[in-house]
Amino acid sequence: MSFDDDLLGEVSRGAKALVICPDIRGQAYDLDAENRLREAEGLALAIGIEIEDSFVLPVREVRPNLLFGAGQVENVRIACEQNEAELVVVDGALSPIQQRNLEEKLGRKVIDRTGLILEIFGERAATAEGRLQVELAHLDYQQSRLVRSWTHLERQRGGFGFLGGPGETQIEADRRMIRQRMGRLRKELEQVRKTRGLHRERRERAPWPVVALVGYTNAGKSTLFNRLTGAEVMAEDLLFATLDPTMRAISLPGVEKAILSDTVGFISDLPTQLVAAFRATLEEVTAADVICHVRDISNSSAEAQKTQVLRVLKDLDVIDGEDGTSSIPILEVWNKWDLLDGEKAYELGQLADNSEDIIRISAMTGEGVPELLAQLGEMLTAKASVREFEVPASDGRRIAWLHAHGEVLVEEDAGEGASGPLRRFVVRLNPKELGQFESL
Structure with missing residues (x-):
C-alpha cells in the first residue's frame, strides 16, 4: 500500500499492522491498558488485519500535533520497519492533524479506533x-x-x-x-425509522412476548441465539459479529411462542459518529418483555463490561438513573462457564447460587441452557393470571386464539346462551395476552 494512495480508502484485508494502545496519564478508562490492547487487537482481527506486533504506549503528556512524543513516534517507525507493517492502528481518537502528521512521520497509513470501528460496521x-x-x-x-x-x-x-x-x-x-x-x-x-416504528407497534399488538439478548461484544449472544433457535446467524470469535437485529420464534415452558431478538454488541468508547446509529439499533430492546444480559464471565474485564452495558441500558431509559431499578426484568446469563478454572468457578458459583437473576451456561456446549429456558418461561408467566370466559361455540376465531396463546386449563360446555351453545374456558393469560383477547 503506497502512502500516496487515497488515504480515505478502505483498510485492506490482510494488511500487516502494528496495534498501539495509548495509555494517557490522568485519563479515566473503562478497561485497564492490557484489556484495552486486547480489545483493539480483536477489532483489528475483525476486519481481517494481520497483527505483526502490538503494545501499550504510555503517554505522559498529549502532544497536540502527534499525540505521542517525538522519540515514541521514531520507535514506532522503527517497529514498523522491523515488522514490515504497512498500517498503524491507534486505539484512541486522533484529530485530523494528529493523523496526518503521524502518517507523514511514519510513512504509513494510520487509522484510529473510530475509523477502525467504522470499517467494521461498514463491512457488516x-x-x-x-x-x-x-x-x-x-x-x-x-x-x-x-x-x-x-x-x-x-x-x-x-x-x-x-x-x-x-x-x-x-x-x-x-x-x-x-x-x-x-x-x-x-x-x-x-423514513426507515418511521417504517420500523410501525413494525414495532404491530409487534406490540401481537400477543407473543419478546426476549432481547444484550451484552458486550463477543460475549456469545449469537452463539446462544443459534442454539436456542436453530438459526445460523453469524457467530464467530470476532468483535461485532452481529450488527443488525435478528428475530426468531422460540418455545418456552408455559409459553407456546416467544420472539427472541439478537442485538448488536456493546463496546466501550463507541465513536461519537456511531452513537446515534447504535442507539437506534438498540431501540428494539425497549419493547422487550425480558432482557437477557449475556456476559462472558471468563473475561477478566467482565465487571467493567457489565458496567458499560448497564450504562447503555440507562441511556435507553430501561434502567432508572436514581435507584438502578429496571422497567424491564433483566436476567444475567453467565456464558462461557466451561472456560472457568475450578477456583474461579467455585467463587462465582457461590454468587450465582444466591441470586434468582443469574443463570450459568455455556452456549457452545449447551450446559445450563435447559435451566435458562425454564427461568425465561417463569419470568414471562410470572404475571399471568387464571381467568374464566364463556365463548359462543360458534366463535371459532376466539376459541382458536385461546388455544394458541393461553394455557387452557379447562374447556367444557356451558349451556345455552342468547346466540346459541356456549363453551366455558379457564385459561392462564399474562396481562399482554389478556388485553389482546379482550380486544378481539
Missing part, C-alpha cells in the same frame, strides 16, 4: 437502515479529514472575466457535496 451492516447509518457516520468522520487527501489541489477560480474572484477550493466543494449527501441520508433514515 446488512439491512438498509444499517447501511444508511454507517454511511452517514462515515461521511461525518471524513468531512473533517478531507484536508488529508486534497491539500495538493490548488484553489479553483470562479466567476467570469475580471470580476472572477477566488472560487471555492476542491476541499470546500467536497465538503459541500458531503453535507448534501448527509442531508439526503438523514431524510432516508427518518
Whole structure:
C-alpha cells in the first residue's frame, strides 16, 4: 500500500499492522491498558488485519500535533520497519492533524479506533437502515479529514472575466457535496425509522412476548441465539459479529411462542459518529418483555463490561438513573462457564447460587441452557393470571386464539346462551395476552 494512495480508502484485508494502545496519564478508562490492547487487537482481527506486533504506549503528556512524543513516534517507525507493517492502528481518537502528521512521520497509513470501528460496521451492516447509518457516520468522520487527501489541489477560480474572484477550493466543494449527501441520508433514515416504528407497534399488538439478548461484544449472544433457535446467524470469535437485529420464534415452558431478538454488541468508547446509529439499533430492546444480559464471565474485564452495558441500558431509559431499578426484568446469563478454572468457578458459583437473576451456561456446549429456558418461561408467566370466559361455540376465531396463546386449563360446555351453545374456558393469560383477547 503506497502512502500516496487515497488515504480515505478502505483498510485492506490482510494488511500487516502494528496495534498501539495509548495509555494517557490522568485519563479515566473503562478497561485497564492490557484489556484495552486486547480489545483493539480483536477489532483489528475483525476486519481481517494481520497483527505483526502490538503494545501499550504510555503517554505522559498529549502532544497536540502527534499525540505521542517525538522519540515514541521514531520507535514506532522503527517497529514498523522491523515488522514490515504497512498500517498503524491507534486505539484512541486522533484529530485530523494528529493523523496526518503521524502518517507523514511514519510513512504509513494510520487509522484510529473510530475509523477502525467504522470499517467494521461498514463491512457488516446488512439491512438498509444499517447501511444508511454507517454511511452517514462515515461521511461525518471524513468531512473533517478531507484536508488529508486534497491539500495538493490548488484553489479553483470562479466567476467570469475580471470580476472572477477566488472560487471555492476542491476541499470546500467536497465538503459541500458531503453535507448534501448527509442531508439526503438523514431524510432516508427518518423514513426507515418511521417504517420500523410501525413494525414495532404491530409487534406490540401481537400477543407473543419478546426476549432481547444484550451484552458486550463477543460475549456469545449469537452463539446462544443459534442454539436456542436453530438459526445460523453469524457467530464467530470476532468483535461485532452481529450488527443488525435478528428475530426468531422460540418455545418456552408455559409459553407456546416467544420472539427472541439478537442485538448488536456493546463496546466501550463507541465513536461519537456511531452513537446515534447504535442507539437506534438498540431501540428494539425497549419493547422487550425480558432482557437477557449475556456476559462472558471468563473475561477478566467482565465487571467493567457489565458496567458499560448497564450504562447503555440507562441511556435507553430501561434502567432508572436514581435507584438502578429496571422497567424491564433483566436476567444475567453467565456464558462461557466451561472456560472457568475450578477456583474461579467455585467463587462465582457461590454468587450465582444466591441470586434468582443469574443463570450459568455455556452456549457452545449447551450446559445450563435447559435451566435458562425454564427461568425465561417463569419470568414471562410470572404475571399471568387464571381467568374464566364463556365463548359462543360458534366463535371459532376466539376459541382458536385461546388455544394458541393461553394455557387452557379447562374447556367444557356451558349451556345455552342468547346466540346459541356456549363453551366455558379457564385459561392462564399474562396481562399482554389478556388485553389482546379482550380486544378481539
